[in-house]
Amino acid sequence: MTKTTALELLAKKREAIYALNMAAALIDWDAATTGVPEKSLEVRGNAAGWLGGESFSRFIASDTIEAIETLEGCLSELDEKEQAMVRELGTKYRKERAVPPEEMQAFESLTAQAQNIWEKARETNDFSLIEPYYEKVFDFSRRLCDWYGYEDHPYDALLDDYEKGATVKMADEFFSLLREKITPLVKMINSSEKKPREITGKFPIERQRDLTKWLCDFTRYDINRGKIGEVEHPFCTTITRNDVRITTKYHEDSLQSSLFSIIHEAGHAIYEQNIAEELDAYYLGDGASMGMHESQSRMLENMIGRSQAFAEILLPKLNGLFDGFADWDNEMLYRAINIARPSLIRIEADELTYCLHIIVRYELEKALISGEIKVKDLPGLWTEKYEELLGVRPPDYAKGVLQDVHWSAGLVGYFPSYAIGNVYAAQYMHAMKKVVDVDASIRGEDLTPVVGWLKENVHRYGELYLPDDLVRRATGEGFNPSYYVDYLEKKFTDLYK
Amino acid sequence: MTKTTALELLAKKREAIYALNMAAALIDWDAATTGVPEKSLEVRGNAAGWLGGESFSRFIASDTIEAIETLEGCLSELDEKEQAMVRELGTKYRKERAVPPEEMQAFESLTAQAQNIWEKARETNDFSLIEPYYEKVFDFSRRLCDWYGYEDHPYDALLDDYEKGATVKMADEFFSLLREKITPLVKMINSSEKKPREITGKFPIERQRDLTKWLCDFTRYDINRGKIGEVEHPFCTTITRNDVRITTKYHEDSLQSSLFSIIHEAGHAIYEQNIAEELDAYYLGDGASMGMHESQSRMLENMIGRSQAFAEILLPKLNGLFDGFADWDNEMLYRAINIARPSLIRIEADELTYCLHIIVRYELEKALISGEIKVKDLPGLWTEKYEELLGVRPPDYAKGVLQDVHWSAGLVGYFPSYAIGNVYAAQYMHAMKKVVDVDASIRGEDLTPVVGWLKENVHRYGELYLPDDLVRRATGEGFNPSYYVDYLEKKFTDLYK
Numbered sequence: 001m002t003k004t005t006a007l008e009l010l011a012k013k014r015e016a017i018y019a020l021n022m023a024a025a026l027i028d029w030d031a032a033t034t035g036v037p038e039k040s041l042e043v044r045g046n047a048a049g050w051l052g053g054e055s056f057s058r059f060i061a062s063d064t065i066e067a068i069e070t071l072e073g074c075l076s077e078l079d080e081k082e083q084a085m086v087r088e089l090g091t092k093y094r095k096e097r098a099v100p101p102e103e104m105q106a107f108e109s110l111t112a113q114a115q116n117i118w119e120k121a122r123e124t125n126d127f128s129l130i131e132p133y134y135e136k137v138f139d140f141s142r143r144l145c146d147w148y149g150y151e152d153h154p155y156d157a158l159l160d161d162y163e164k165g166a167t168v169k170m171a172d173e174f175f176s177l178l179r180e181k182i183t184p185l186v187k188m189i190n191s192s193e194k195k196p197r198e199i200t201g202k203f204p205i206e207r208q209r210d211l212t213k214w215l216c217d218f219t220r221y222d223i224n225r226g227k228i229g230e231v232e233h234p235f236c237t238t239i240t241r242n243d244v245r246i247t248t249k250y251h252e253d254s255l256q257s258s259l260f261s262i263i264h265e266a267g268h269a270i271y272e273q274n275i276a277e278e279l280d281a282y283y284l285g286d287g288a289s290m291g292m293h294e295s296q297s298r299m300l301e302n303m304i305g306r307s308q309a310f311a312e313i314l315l316p317k318l319n320g321l322f323d324g325f326a327d328w329d330n331e332m333l334y335r336a337i338n339i340a341r342p343s344l345i346r347i348e349a350d351e352l353t354y355c356l357h358i359i360v361r362y363e364l365e366k367a368l369i370s371g372e373i374k375v376k377d378l379p380g381l382w383t384e385k386y387e388e389l390l391g392v393r394p395p396d397y398a399k400g401v402l403q404d405v406h407w408s409a410g411l412v413g414y415f416p417s418y419a420i421g422n423v424y425a426a427q428y429m430h431a432m433k434k435v436v437d438v439d440a441s442i443r444g445e446d447l448t449p450v451v452g453w454l455k456e457n458v459h460r461y462g463e464l465y466l467p468d469d470l471v472r473r474a475t476g477e478g479f480n481p482s483y484y485v486d487y488l489e490k491k492f493t494d495l496y497k
Numbered sequence: 498m499t500k501t502t503a504l505e506l507l508a509k510k511r512e513a514i515y516a517l518n519m520a521a522a523l524i525d526w527d528a529a530t531t532g533v534p535e536k537s538l539e540v541r542g543n544a545a546g547w548l549g550g551e552s553f554s555r556f557i558a559s560d561t562i563e564a565i566e567t568l569e570g571c572l573s574e575l576d577e578k579e580q581a582m583v584r585e586l587g588t589k590y591r592k593e594r595a596v597p598p599e600e601m602q603a604f605e606s607l608t609a610q611a612q613n614i615w616e617k618a619r620e621t622n623d624f625s626l627i628e629p630y631y632e633k634v635f636d637f638s639r640r641l642c643d644w645y646g647y648e649d650h651p652y653d654a655l656l657d658d659y660e661k662g663a664t665v666k667m668a669d670e671f672f673s674l675l676r677e678k679i680t681p682l683v684k685m686i687n688s689s690e691k692k693p694r695e696i697t698g699k700f701p702i703e704r705q706r707d708l709t710k711w712l713c714d715f716t717r718y719d720i721n722r723g724k725i726g727e728v729e730h731p732f733c734t735t736i737t738r739n740d741v742r743i744t745t746k747y748h749e750d751s752l753q754s755s756l757f758s759i760i761h762e763a764g765h766a767i768y769e770q771n772i773a774e775e776l777d778a779y780y781l782g783d784g785a786s787m788g789m790h791e792s793q794s795r796m797l798e799n800m801i802g803r804s805q806a807f808a809e810i811l812l813p814k815l816n817g818l819f820d821g822f823a824d825w826d827n828e829m830l831y832r833a834i835n836i837a838r839p840s841l842i843r844i845e846a847d848e849l850t851y852c853l854h855i856i857v858r859y860e861l862e863k864a865l866i867s868g869e870i871k872v873k874d875l876p877g878l879w880t881e882k883y884e885e886l887l888g889v890r891p892p893d894y895a896k897g898v899l900q901d902v903h904w905s906a907g908l909v910g911y912f913p914s915y916a917i918g919n920v921y922a923a924q925y926m927h928a929m930k931k932v933v934d935v936d937a938s939i940r941g942e943d944l945t946p947v948v949g950w951l952k953e954n955v956h957r958y959g960e961l962y963l964p965d966d967l968v969r970r971a972t973g974e975g976f977n978p979s980y981y982v983d984y985l986e987k988k989f990t991d992l993y994k
Binding site (some may be wrong): 015016019021022025029030035037040044046047051054226227243 | 516545
């Protein structure tokens, strides 16, 4: 195969894969925003399965690897984008091929069943129901480590699968630093006499929709290149580079739920909207990694959306739209949107304690993969760790070890990337502040300078660079959790001491 | 190829084609109901084009015809469904293959351009802009007749393409009967002193949505196996047999527009919802023909929705939802929803005059195909025929010869199927009334007996039988326009004499 043939073959495949993936994204969007009639689920699932299978089998066909190997043989003749495409496709292809197909099939039907069992186990508070499934999931995951390969710790292979380049060494350092600095803060807050006022009341949904428009405008999420849907569990999805959609769920008695989910999803969306269009042709038109994506959403949600400057512009807006804010001031609002309190449920956790929930899961997964603990030990260890790190004790498994769908879905190694995003976000914020007056931009109700910096230094590159390389180019150094830990320590000491 | 291999091959292909078509239907639904960002149009169009092309190329591959020919060689060993599948696929395949691919490609790019030119020609009232495109469309259509083949009149080939089994002979008889009976009625109405009161006022859209729910319930459109969207131009689309969606457009100052579009689309939807699920596996899960589909929507819209019995149940409903009906009675409402008046625009025409609009187009198309007239004669002949049949004269081309998109889209032979549906509808209604008390069913606000008869005699068969066979099995005779003409004559004589 010649270089030209190889490039043409990959381009042709990409067209097919792109179309099939677009269809899959629209099928998911349709289901989430308008629902699927229950009787239609099976046939629709078969069709969606066919489309996904077709996309996969086009990728996994043997001419793909022939093309990749051809291009690997003449890397120096390729431009930067072509080289990155070869790197990404080569890695992905070899991982897919490393798993024996019959094992993968068995695993997929296992996890399809396990998710139903997991729901039953939660409902009946019976860990023993799900235990044999978790055993098999972790057993498969351990073998996955061997199939994928690793240098130091087998769990590296799983971490890397969700966050390219992530390792146990890096996560251990990060999490022990967090533990050391955050757990005393949490104890301090638990005994603090500062009790911020809570935002309560009724918030008419039509008014919340008006707030959403203002938030989209503020974050520079381009609604003319996307749209907003209402769903049960908010997400962001890319149909095309110029049709990036976000979603939210409005609750009449909770203002913050939709407010911060919109800012969060807008953070994902501006990333997708700003990826250079030309990268699509090289399979590089996605975010650099899951952690990198979370860095954008969490920076917007927490570092910007929960800042003092944002509280200042938010208050007059809330006074214009809702009753009950007449006797509030900026400082009260800032404190109200930053209430930190140790809790049992990860997805409801505040900015400060969120990563502690991740540490629990990380330590358990790592020990399960290395064989130090067994699945049957999980409930006991979960309770121990929550008591140790957060000072709370789950009353049942639904609020404890069975709260997350991940393990029954076969996702092992996924949790840390939620936390890694915070680290990147703090690094970017630190670097950006050297050249951009972020607070002035927030107070001016126009994030253009902030988003401009992110687009220039992060967004536009898509998957062209590996995460560590991308953050290094933008900030001058690789993954470094100290900025994030310092940020948390300063913010929450000021708030609660 | 053995019989078993052939059946398996077609089943496997169907799975792919079904999934690709489902994706295409969802892409269209998404565009119509939520819109597409303008900047996303091109990429999205490319992806949709790829999916459509993939579906087509799987169908047109040479192993399809090998399988069809294998099965044609052992028809007597096949069951009824398999035989029908072979009949339908064989016809479709040979038609597709009869057109030289380069001619088809040229035609497709011609019509893609022609639709933009048509819009310009309408705007500037300049027929000469579109004339060369129409020349080419009709030139291609004439050659299409030869490629497809025909027995008597070349136009038969085009009619049959949209309405299996339709011929010039049948259409001529139908339309001349209509002409003879309806044109005097139209003259009578024009000079009638009966001036029904019109429904005017403001109809809050939220209340119209409540009316929609009642209409869906009344027509037995199963909303749990579908959903309702709001769009610019209403349509019905099938995602799966258990997810059949209808759409409408609400106008605050027009009650009838959405009311009757909902009943019309519900007529299409109950057809799709009631097709036997097992037929999907044989490529037979669609309506028997376009005319057969229209027979269901027009029966519900006109013969049921514009009946005296329906006016009786509608009035209290309108009084409950809207202002301004307190001084109405059943008879007034019945007359208001049946106002007939010759007009210029087909899609706005009433039940009585609708088919006259079709006659104009039918006669012009037939004469163009046989070479009796030229494209340049169209504007003059259009005006002549509207004056003769409807007594009205278009002030410009937008309200005259350029009102329909069909010819610029390459659709020649399509119009008559709109009218043919009315004929089937009247035949079914006549047969059904022998065993079902239709008016009592309407007055009881529950169409179950009516829909039950339609399901039993029409819907469930999908494409298993050819249209003429289907109507014959249900009513004891083939296509017979006399029921429809009698129905119109009686209804509108009673209303206006």
